[in-house]
Amino acid sequence: MKKIVILFFLVSILCFSQNYSSIVVNYESIVEPIKIDPKNVEHNDLFENINESFTNKIFVLKANNMGFIFKENLKMDADDSNKRMAKIANLAYSISDYFYEKKRNILFSVTNNLNVISNTNYNWELSSETKEIDAYTCYKATYNYKFVTRKGKEVNRLVTAWYTPQINFNYGPNGYMGLPGLILELEYDKTKLVAKGIEFFKEEIKIDFPKNKEVTEEEFLKKIGIN
Template identity: 30%
Template sequence: MKSFYNLLVISLLLLFSMTFQTINAQDFQGRAVYQTKTTMDMGNWGGRELSEQQKKQMMERMKTFLEKTFILTFNKTESIYKEEERLEAPGAGGGGRGFGGFGASLTGGPQYKNVKDLALLQEQEFFGKQFLVKDELKKLDWKMTGETKQIGQYMCLKATATKEVDEFDWRSMRRRDDTAEKKTDTTATKEVSEEIEIPKTVEVTAWYTPQIPVSHGPGEYWGLPGLILEVSADRTVILCTKIVLNPADKEEIKVPSKGKEITQEKYNETVKEKMAEMREMWSGRNRSRGF
């Protein structure tokens, strides 16, 4: 299997040698558009079972929060990943406020990666305060499977990995009594909600193309010998829908600089402290009302 995989990769690299020449150009730049979709379990939130109609209405309200479009602009070593700007539809009601403002408050800004220097920078706004999360890129231990499939005009190879989940990654939040498919180890996260838990790890499947031999990908995913075009991780699917190599209107890849510089660990501590403060505030209000 390993020799078959090596032979397959070599064949693909020879087949796409012209693309290599394009990417090795001094001013090479690429742009990839990704559609992301996260599914959620709509059953029995808040201690009550929702009807199918209520689930449908809730999913529709949260659509702008669960389905997003991102643009990855990249060169040989750097990339910037940011959400596509769009106007909210009238009456949408702010889907990101579905967790009482929690999900919206954790929405990240532009994310910069440098795969050569292993640098990660992301602008992050949390309850009106601007932070610049600065950390080292985390490597995933990718396992090559040798499987292939076509995505658009690109031949892709499959790789899998196990990823540690950030304790405030809303995409993997689930009800504590959700026991379906116990394939992941879970840990309680009482700081967020008594009803919610987040897995410690999730299995990731990625499809990458050697036709575009850069180590970039959407979000936190990178480190494969080709651009990652599709990712499945827990309840989230990320799919590349458009690629433009060497666009006429090249965009400068700017290193984010807005906000107070902080590590991911310190940022998570800040979030915990704020959530504890809010919990105390709300419990105080409930006590004063005699609840």
Template identity: 30%
Template structure:
């Protein structure tokens, strides 16, 4: 077992040494497919019939199955949704709509040398530019490997914190186990169908030392190799194709549109709007039930 680990380490070092010979103009493109499964019991749950759940699930499938392109060099990357000629989904490009709320994710820029993160976000018709530092992930690397296409990939895991606007991670509240979950989740409404969001989530990533840059899809980065696959909660991101040093190189431009906010400020804006929508809905229900 120890001998195998030593051989693996030697192989990785040899691969990384050979790849580090890339010139200063090194650039690449990685194509990713992202998919998210939904727990229908958390959205409408018992109020929907099986047929309605099936129809809703199909709509959600088209909304959450996206293709992205990560253009990268040794220091920078830009992560964009691949443009398609299909009719736009509800909420617009890369967007989502829930109960009248809409949000659209735009280009995401990471600069590991400057520790810079820039994300264009549209929320309720307003354009924001999240301008912040890169969030460092405490990766735990393992000796486990697997083949992804023609690349040897290694496994790493990290525990990430979730905020209470991450509704894709919502789960139905278990009233029989409230004490056990009291410290590891956040309730997001007070209805009979109360759901909660875990405070933390385990992320599993597979990266390849054959492309020794610490970039990856979305907010994921910080490993000694390009991240090819990520599993986080109900979302999986898979790399389907890599093009190194393409003949036609693309400029990696920093996003610049929108009101500048930090990630914390943007999260608070979304949180406040969600609470406002929930309160309005609650007042509407209570008002509709009054009789003179």
């Protein structure tokens, strides 16, 4: 009986996956506000602006058979000042624009008008733990991400993802990917990105990949003075 239930579940996923070729996912950002120190007058205005910038922030993942792009859904009336603050706020919470070209199997972060080649070899640890997100059954996965800060300090970051095999794109927000299904929730440090709306399209939606100069992470770090 158990085998029949599992088979029915897999067949249901396969049938559903044949009904769409593209998706658009909205992710709500949930962050722990930066604490304001009354004694640190010099940076208080900046911190207040960063906290205000993250009010009702929405990020969008667009994916088709060519790859995906992930970026903030900026308001149409945002001026240059608001756009600059949005970038500073995203940097404070380690969120970047990303896109993935499936044909070349290359993931890029977009920083300082450069396409920086990023790592895609996430060593996910899969768990049998589940929970429901937006009516989808999601499974837990974790990844210990090691990186170097702009000040040259080595840091370990535990990333927790909740993915659903019911949606057959193995992508997710903020460049995280490689799980057997779409990531609907991602959490690290003081940042959480949660899917709040998924649209499915039978046709191949257009994705405009940024045409910037391509550099490796080592070249980028050297350019900004870390290496």
